[in-house]
Amino acid sequence: MKKITLCIIIFVNLILAFSVQALEIKDFTESEYAFGVDEPTNLKMAPSALDGKRAEFYNFINFKPGKKKQLVTYLDTPDRLLYQKSLIIRVREDIKKPGKSKLTVKIRAASPEGFGDLKNYKKAEIDIVNGKKKYSVSYDIKYNPNDIDIRHVDIQVVFQRIEEKSPDAWALVEPFAKNHMIQIQQTIVMCALSWEGIITKVPGRVEADLAIWSPYYKQPKMFITQLSFKGKTGDFNLEKVSKRIQDALKAKNLLSETIGSKTKATFKMSPNFN
Numbered sequence: 001m002k003k004i005t006l007c008i009i010i011f012v013n014l015i016l017a018f019s020v021q022a023l024e025i026k027d028f029t030e031s032e033y034a035f036g037v038d039e040p041t042n043l044k045m046a047p048s049a050l051d052g053k054r055a056e057f058y059n060f061i062n063f064k065p066g067k068k069k070q071l072v073t074y075l076d077t078p079d080r081l082l083y084q085k086s087l088i089i090r091v092r093e094d095i096k097k098p099g100k101s102k103l104t105v106k107i108r109a110a111s112p113e114g115f116g117d118l119k120n121y122k123k124a125e126i127d128i129v130n131g132k133k134k135y136s137v138s139y140d141i142k143y144n145p146n147d148i149d150i151r152h153v154d155i156q157v158v159f160q161r162i163e164e165k166s167p168d169a170w171a172l173v174e175p176f177a178k179n180h181m182i183q184i185q186q187t188i189v190m191c192a193l194s195w196e197g198i199i200t201k202v203p204g205r206v207e208a209d210l211a212i213w214s215p216y217y218k219q220p221k222m223f224i225t226q227l228s229f230k231g232k233t234g235d236f237n238l239e240k241v242s243k244r245i246q247d248a249l250k251a252k253n254l255l256s257e258t259i260g261s262k263t264k265a266t267f268k269m270s271p272n273f274n
Contacts, residue, residue: 022113023124028135030125033242034228035249036259045214045223050195058227060248061208063197069095070192071150071216074266075158077183079274082176088263089173091143091158091186093150101145103161105169106138120168126233128242129261139169151216153186187270189216190262199229202244203237213262215269224265 043054050063075089076082082089086108094100108127109115112135118124122140126133143161148154159177163170176184194211206229214223227245231238249255259265267273 023115023118023137025112028112028124028126029233030123030230031233031238032125032127032228032230033238033245034127034129034226034261035245036130036256037225037227037249037254038256038259039223039225039254045212045218045221046191046193047212050210057252057254058197058210060200060244061197061210062200063195063210066195068192068194068196070194071095072190072192072213072262072266073150073153074187074263075153075155075184076187076267076273077176077180078185078272080267081180081183082173083267087172087176089158090263091148091150091153092192093145098145099142101143103141103143103148103158104138105141105162105166105172106136107172108134108136111135118168120166125230130257130259139166139172141165141169151189155181155184155186185272187266187273190214190266191216192262199241199244202241206231206237206241208245211262213265220269222269224259224262226259226262 039054039057047054050058050067055063071093073091075091088104088106088108090104090106092102092104107115107118114135115137118137120139121137124135124137127136128134141162142165148157148161159173159181162173163177190213192211192213194209196207196209199206199208208227208229211226211228212223213226215221227249229241229245231241246255
């Protein structure tokens with residue numbers, strides 16, 4: 001009887017060992033390359049159109065007419081407890097298409113093995129910002145802007161929405177919701193403008209995204225510009241596209257070695273975070 005019990009225990013442990021597996025590099029099917037752009041500070045923070053001197057800077061991209069406009073804010077404690085656990089909670093409202101407004105829970109790690117067993121995520125991608133590589137897994141949850149006012153976010157409503165719509169994302173943020181709900185605050189609201197266009201003189205048809213983020217209430221009077229593109233991780237042409245963008249930005253003295261992610265810039269501009 002003891003032998004049978006021992007065999008059952010061993011069998012169960014083996015099943016658990018095989019069922020709980022870390023993510024692998026093959027799971028990260030997309031790569032996003034991003035480049036900090038050091039634009040002159042006398043340019044408009046929130047331009048109504050991509051024209052004039054700014055358009056000349058990016059003449060290696062054939063931009064489509066029109067732009068996207070979103071409002072973005074992040075949630076964390078003043079001492080950045082979520083950041084310390086490599087977690088990001090973002091609230092993003094789409095101005096033109098409110099139905100595309102999303103709550104995003106994102107977790108980052110230095111390698112695929114750093115995630116453990118994650119399921120039902122929206123995407124797993126490699127983020128390469130100014131040449132530095134990180135891995136991220138994200139969950140997207142749609143919300144109605146009538147239910148969540150991005151200018152004055154009700155933190156409890158955000159967590160309730162995550163819990164109801166994505167149990168896997170909730171498992172990541174639940175400890176913070178239970179133990180630090182009172183401490184969690186939102187950053188300043190950023191006005192996120194973006195233009196899309198095809199990069200010239202590269203293999204295939206690769207689309208770039210030019211993003212200009214600035215405080216929605218114009219204080220502090222700062223903005224951050226970033227140029228990015230995405231592709232399938234196994235596409236060997238991605239490095240050629242990356243070099244094309246780097247060379248073009250360097251030739252115009254625009255490539256920044258210091259401007260990093262838009263997320264970090266938002267927290268840096270927000271006075272209520274350490």
